[in-house]
Amino acid sequence: MSYLKPKLHHPGLPTNALGLTRFDYDGAVSTLCAGCGHDSISAAIIQACFEIDLPPHRLAKLSGIGCSSKTPTYFVGASHGFNSVHGRMPSVLTGANLANRDLVYLGVSGDGDTASIGLGQFVHAVRRGVNMLYIVENNGVYGLTKGQFSATADQGSKSKRGAVNTDAPIDVVSLALQAGASFVARGFSGDKSQLVPLIKAGLKHRGAAFIDCLSPCVAFNNHAGSTKSFDYVRDHNAALNRLDVMPPRAQITADYAPGEAQDVTLHDGSTVILRKVGAEHPVGDRVAAMNYLQERQAEGEIVTGLIYLDPEADDLHAHLGTVETPLAHLGTGDLCPGSAALEAINASLR
Amino acid sequence: MSQELTRINDFVVKFANVNGSGSASANQLFARSILGMGVPISTRNIFPSNIQGLPTWYEVRVSEAGYLGRRGGVDLMVAMNPQTWDKDVASIDPGGYLLHDSTKPLPPSKFREDITVLGVPLTEIANRAFADPKQRQLFKNIIYLGVLSALLDIERGVIEDLIGKQYKGKDKLIAPNIQALDLGRAYALEHLDCPIGLRVRRADAVGDRIFVEGNDATALGCVYGGATVAAWYPITPSTSVAEAFAKHCNRLRKDKETGRNRFAIVQAEDELAAIGMVIGATWNGARAFTATSGPGISLMQEFLGLAYFAEIPAVIVDVQRGGPSTGMPTRTQQSDLLACAYASHGDTKHVLLIPEDPRECFEFAARALDLADRLQTPVFLMSDLDIGMNHWLCEPLSWDDTRTLDRGKVLTFEELEAGTPFGRYRDVDGDAIPYRVYPGTHPKRGAFFTRGTSKNADAGYSEEGSDYVANVDRLLRKFETARTLVPAPVIRQAARPTRIGAIFYGSTAPAMGEALDVLEAAGIHMDTMRVRAFPFHEDAFRFIAEHDTVFVVEQNRDAQLRTLLVNQGNIDPKRLIPVLHYDGTPITARFIAGEISHRLAASGDVARKELAS
Ligand SMILES: Cc1ncc(C[n+]2csc(CCOP(=O)(O)OP(=O)(O)O)c2C)c(N)n1
Ligand code: SF4
Numbered sequence: 001m002s003y004l005k006p007k008l009h010h011p012g013l014p015t016n017a018l019g020l021t022r023f024d025y026d027g028a029v030s031t032l033c034a035g036c037g038h039d040s041i042s043a044a045i046i047q048a049c050f051e052i053d054l055p056p057h058r059l060a061k062l063s064g065i066g067c068s069s070k071t072p073t074y075f076v077g078a079s080h081g082f083n084s085v086h087g088r089m090p091s092v093l094t095g096a097n098l099a100n101r102d103l104v105y106l107g108v109s110g111d112g113d114t115a116s117i118g119l120g121q122f123v124h125a126v127r128r129g130v131n132m133l134y135i136v137e138n139n140g141v142y143g144l145t146k147g148q149f150s151a152t153a154d155q156g157s158k159s160k161r162g163a164v165n166t167d168a169p170i171d172v173v174s175l176a177l178q179a180g181a182s183f184v185a186r187g188f189s190g191d192k193s194q195l196v197p198l199i200k201a202g203l204k205h206r207g208a209a210f211i212d213c214l215s216p217c218v219a220f221n222n223h224a225g226s227t228k229s230f231d232y233v234r235d236h237n238a239a240l241n242r243l244d245v246m247p248p249r250a251q252i253t254a255d256y257a258p259g260e261a262q263d264v265t266l267h268d269g270s271t272v273i274l275r276k277v278g279a280e281h282p283v284g285d286r287v288a289a290m291n292y293l294q295e296r297q298a299e300g301e302i303v304t305g306l307i308y309l310d311p312e313a314d315d316l317h318a319h320l321g322t323v324e325t326p327l328a329h330l331g332t333g334d335l336c337p338g339s340a341a342l343e344a345i346n347a348s349l350r
Numbered sequence: 351m352s353q354e355l356t357r358i359n360d361f362v363v364k365f366a367n368v369n370g371s372g373s374a375s376a377n378q379l380f381a382r383s384i385l386g387m388g389v390p391i392s393t394r395n396i397f398p399s400n401i402q403g404l405p406t407w408y409e410v411r412v413s414e415a416g417y418l419g420r421r422g423g424v425d426l427m428v429a430m431n432p433q434t435w436d437k438d439v440a441s442i443d444p445g446g447y448l449l450h451d452s453t454k455p456l457p458p459s460k461f462r463e464d465i466t467v468l469g470v471p472l473t474e475i476a477n478r479a480f481a482d483p484k485q486r487q488l489f490k491n492i493i494y495l496g497v498l499s500a501l502l503d504i505e506r507g508v509i510e511d512l513i514g515k516q517y518k519g520k521d522k523l524i525a526p527n528i529q530a531l532d533l534g535r536a537y538a539l540e541h542l543d544c545p546i547g548l549r550v551r552r553a554d555a556v557g558d559r560i561f562v563e564g565n566d567a568t569a570l571g572c573v574y575g576g577a578t579v580a581a582w583y584p585i586t587p588s589t590s591v592a593e594a595f596a597k598h599c600n601r602l603r604k605d606k607e608t609g610r611n612r613f614a615i616v617q618a619e620d621e622l623a624a625i626g627m628v629i630g631a632t633w634n635g636a637r638a639f640t641a642t643s644g645p646g647i648s649l650m651q652e653f654l655g656l657a658y659f660a661e662i663p664a665v666i667v668d669v670q671r672g673g674p675s676t677g678m679p680t681r682t683q684q685s686d687l688l689a690c691a692y693a694s695h696g697d698t699k700h701v702l703l704i705p706e707d708p709r710e711c712f713e714f715a716a717r718a719l720d721l722a723d724r725l726q727t728p729v730f731l732m733s734d735l736d737i738g739m740n741h742w743l744c745e746p747l748s749w750d751d752t753r754t755l756d757r758g759k760v761l762t763f764e765e766l767e768a769g770t771p772f773g774r775y776r777d778v779d780g781d782a783i784p785y786r787v788y789p790g791t792h793p794k795r796g797a798f799f800t801r802g803t804s805k806n807a808d809a810g811y812s813e814e815g816s817d818y819v820a821n822v823d824r825l826l827r828k829f830e831t832a833r834t835l836v837p838a839p840v841i842r843q844a845a846r847p848t849r850i851g852a853i854f855y856g857s858t859a860p861a862m863g864e865a866l867d868v869l870e871a872a873g874i875h876m877d878t879m880r881v882r883a884f885p886f887h888e889d890a891f892r893f894i895a896e897h898d899t900v901f902v903v904e905q906n907r908d909a910q911l912r913t914l915l916v917n918q919g920n921i922d923p924k925r926l927i928p929v930l931h932y933d934g935t936p937i938t939a940r941f942i943a944g945e946i947s948h949r950l951a952a953s954g955d956v957a958r959k960e961l962a963s
Contacts, residue, residue, distance in 0.1 A: 088653065091624075095636075120619055128616070329635070331754075337574065
């Protein structure tokens with residue numbers, strides 16, 4: 001395949017439970033600008049997939065249109081990818097998930113893709129509880145079309161050309177909470193140690209998992225006056241927690257003092273360990289999460305970390321009562337009722 | 351007064367009602383009672399796009415000869431709507447009949463000399479018999495049904511049976527319905543000259559045919575065709591496709607042991623999401639469809655281009671209505687042909703299947719799912735409101751149990767494991783259809799990237815002009831392959847050799863059949879071709895070449911099928927004479943026969959040629 005890089009593996013590279021190395025989760029060479037935050041997110045996704053022993057071909061990665069939406073080409077090359085149309089990834093992902101509930105679904109989107117043209121689809125996929133991890137690579141601008149403000153740009157923030165954004169921003173985290181996402185987090189492309197575990201936990205969560213990942217655009221939104229630049233985000237980041245994701249049945253060695261951490265068991269038996277570093281935040285309380293976000297925001301802080309988690313959540317398939325076998329795997333015998341049933345229907349129509 | 355019409359088993363009754371007055375059930379009972387006497391009928395609902403208050407009509411064509419289209423004209427008008435009185439009375443053929451509620455007398459100016467007026471004090475009878483105001487309104491309808499049964503000589507027992515069937519399980523509703531029926535019958539038998547010249551006589555002309563709505567049959571076709579994912583957004587007249595799909599799936603597609611569903615139906619947030627879900631589902635190996643109408647098709651354009659270019663199967667049921675824009679949402683047309691055939695920006699061409707009746711809706715829906723998988727492309731089922739939302743008498747639905755779902759060219763784990771070479775957009779077999787692999791199939795082989803952007807034959811992103819051209823040219827060749835797979839046109843030779851031909855499609859079929867007989871009786875013989883798909887079969891162009899005069903009959907203003915024929919067959923537009931009907935009501939035999947004979951008379955040249963042949 002054209003996007004596969006030649007693989008020269010060092011024999012000493014660490015392998016995961018599948019015997020794969022981190023390089024087995026690589027994709028094509030990125031064509032994004034050097035230093036683009038999106039590339040750091042791709043690296044974090046690669047790391048996360050490697051660490052949770054995800055068989056690469058069991059990942060389905062879907063995106064819309066934009067620099068961010070190009071990134072699925074740059075990670076996990078052995079999985080199927082789908083660049084759909086601008087803002088419409090959520091519906092395509094929903095359909096894909098309906099067809100085969102056994103794959104792991106990763107939706108990658110931009111803030112333009114999600115908060116402008118795709119706002120409706122984003123909210124609806126979340127409210128349906130589609131089992132996915134939806135990542136917004138949020139840079140506050142339209143990167144691919146060269147620097148227009150996106151709907152997440154803060155009011156008063158400045159564009160590279162000096163224009164001031166006069167519109168109020170849409171906070172996609174608040175929206176995801178409001179719409180009923182059962183896993184809501186915010187990360188920062190410049191903080192990989194926080195982001196990787198978030199992605200791991202999001203991929204493992206059953207239900208609609210959402211990560212808003214601040215991802216500065218070095219070409220159009222990394223200057224003074226921008227509230228999505230590396231420096232600005234670093235200075236205003238209020239990390240809520242750090243987390244670890246432990247696989248099922250793995251020995252959990254506690255290296256934290258009691259009272260500073262909280263365990264949450266996910267559907268597949270793995271454990272999310274939350275280490276509090278910021279304020280005490282009840283991660284299972286949606287209303288508290290919304291209030292906390294608003295409070296910190298009023299203080300000019302950007303809250304990062306796992307903001308809300310409902311470990312009991314279920315997904316669209318549960319709501320629709322579909323069979324365990326992926327619908328895509330059902331054959332003629334399962335689906336076609338046959339001529340006898342049709343004859344009975346004919347009889348009822350006479 | 352002109353001669354009263356006398357016709358047995360061959361007439362048109364029209365009911366003029368007010369939407370929301372509960373007349374639908376009585377009118378349907380009337381239609382079914384004639385069917386119950388073994389006489390074929392066809393019915394047409396003409397209704398407004400609101401819920402209450404506006405006028406609605408229900409037309410019943412009674413035809414032992416089996417004409418199932420609209421004839422045109424009215425022999426007996428049941429005028430229950432004061433608002434449309436003048437228009438309704440005017441529409442009665444000379445010698446016809448007018449049945450009305452005579453509770454409040456009307457001035458003579460409100461009537462016509464050349465028709466028979468049958469007044470029955472329906473309100474008065476209903477008010478005397480029933481106390482509850484809602485019942486009074488509802489049973490007024492059953493009372494006129496009773497009157498009609500006496501006037502037209504319909505067997506009371508047949509109606510009684512139908513009422514029994516209809517209210518099975520709600521038995522206490524049976525008695526008052528029968529009471530209302532008999533009140534009407536008794537009044538008519540006592541006060542009117544029963545039966546009138548129009549009569550129903552028991553016959554054996556229905557056979558084992560079924561009486562079914564097109565949308566219901568389409569939904570069943572989707573069940574039989576193996577669709578597991580349906581995503582839709584409500585829009586008249588397509589909504590009942592999704593609703594019927596849910597109904598049939600709940601009955602036929604539950605896992606017996608677990609009670610879980612072998613289907614997923616999502617009411618999407620809009621048509622963009624609906625088609626997006628379909629595309630996601632088919633990309634991932636399920637069979638999926640959406641049902642919509644013109645405005646929904648407009649919204650889906652961007653995604654349809656993606657599905658075409660990225661070669662993803664999708665079935666779109668378009669139940670056409672009157673456009674453009676919101677147009678006439680509850681009236682019928684065939685005006686989405688061009689929008690669907692060339693949907694989306696850039697160079698696109700899509701496969702259309704065009705059913706003539708519910709039976710073909712069933713067949714073509716299942717076939718569309720096969721074809722979409724086989725061709726890896728969107729396939730449109732071009733139904734319309736007339737077929738979709740009316741009950742049609744048609745041959746029973748049939749299914750061959752040896753038939754399996756044609757999933758097209760999909761490489762399996764075993765094939766990939768065995769080293770079968772794979773390049774997503776390579777034309778391996780020379781039919782321009784590439785192979786695909788469902789996501790998640792093989793750990794090492796077969797993964798590819800799906801995108802709406804230009805790519806090379808291995809699905810790698812490519813902005814090379816040569817890659818682009820090779821790809822879009824292959825898509826054109828794939829369309830040629832489609833031509834060999836879609837249903838061929840149905841060509842009928844006239845009883846005598848003729849140089850006149852007529853092309854038509856879809857719901858125009860039954861009216862066309864009757865128009866041909868009318869024309870033939872007048873000495874005009876025509877060969878006909880019913881087009882059933884786009885791309886057009888080569889026979890379609892041969893048909894045009896073999897006739898000097900070719901009429902193209904369709905239900906839209908711009909002669910859309912004609913445009914497609916001209917475009918695709920490089921045909922001189924002058925060779926194709928449009929016959930167009932687009933007021934939103936289903937086309938009638940009278941209209942078609944009238945237009946064609948008029949045009950032929952106007953060009954005496956052509957008529958002479960025909961007569962000479
Ligand atoms: C229907 C449609 N309108 C407009 C565009 C042009 N377009 C491509 S990407 C993009 C914005 C992308 O912004 P964002 O999602 O924030 O991603 P980024 O490039 O910043 O990562 C736009 C407007 C398009 N592709 N399709
Ligand atoms: S324009 Fe911005 S978002 Fe796009 S690749 Fe460059 S840095 Fe990244």
